[in-house]
Amino acid sequence: MDLVSTLVVAFWAMLPAYVPNNAAVLLGGGRPIDGGRNLGGRRILGDGKTWRGTIVGTGVGVGLALLLSEVAASVGDAANVALPTFPLPVAFALAFGAMVGDIGASFLKRRTGRDRGAAFPGLDQLDFVVGALGLAAVVDPAWFGEWFTVPVLAAVVVVTPLLHIGTNGVAYALDLKEEPW
Numbered sequence: 001m002d003l004v005s006t007l008v009v010a011f012w013a014m015l016p017a018y019v020p021n022n023a024a025v026l027l028g029g030g031r032p033i034d035g036g037r038n039l040g041g042r043r044i045l046g047d048g049k050t051w052r053g054t055i056v057g058t059g060v061g062v063g064l065a066l067l068l069s070e071v072a073a074s075v076g077d078a079a080n081v082a083l084p085t086f087p088l089p090v091a092f093a094l095a096f097g098a099m100v101g102d103i104g105a106s107f108l109k110r111r112t113g114r115d116r117g118a119a120f121p122g123l124d125q126l127d128f129v130v131g132a133l134g135l136a137a138v139v140d141p142a143w144f145g146e147w148f149t150v151p152v153l154a155a156v157v158v159v160t161p162l163l164h165i166g167t168n169g170v171a172y173a174l175d176l177k178e179e180p181w
Contacts, residue, residue: 028053101131
């Protein structure tokens with residue numbers, strides 16, 4: 001697989017994980033998952049991690065995965081690259097895993113004394129990737145191994161931080177986020 005094909009597969013395979021946290025920002029809100037409780041004098045997660053955001057983000061990611069599955073063959077033919085389809089358990093694993101990864105990062109931020117929105121380089125850009133890929137690997141190891149080859153994983157690790165910084169910059173410019181990271 002050449003570099004362009006590797007990048008296309010990496011982006012396509014990660015779309016169901018890339019979208020959930022953005023959907024949660026746009027459509028979330030409501031009751032915090034931690035219910036406002038503290039651990040060691042600091043919030044467990046904070047107001048930004050809500051039940052509605054988690055459910056909506058997961059649903060949007062799963063819906064996108066199912067849509068991508070429907071068009072994968074035609075888009076792949078047009079781009080001259082084989083693209084993955086997403087079995088329902090994998091679609092859920094990528095989307096929910098992305099949300100869980102972000103929630104886990106929020107927990108780590110609170111434990112290290114960082115306030116909501118404070119930068120945590122590296123963790124901020126890859127937390128959801130670790131959650132999504134980890135859960136997808138557990139749910140369907142064969143599918144994961146077929147599509148997330150070493151070159152595709154490398155592309156995800158390199159490209160994701162760039163995409164993350166770019167999309168967060170746009171969200172910040174549109175006043176959808178309070179910080180640009």
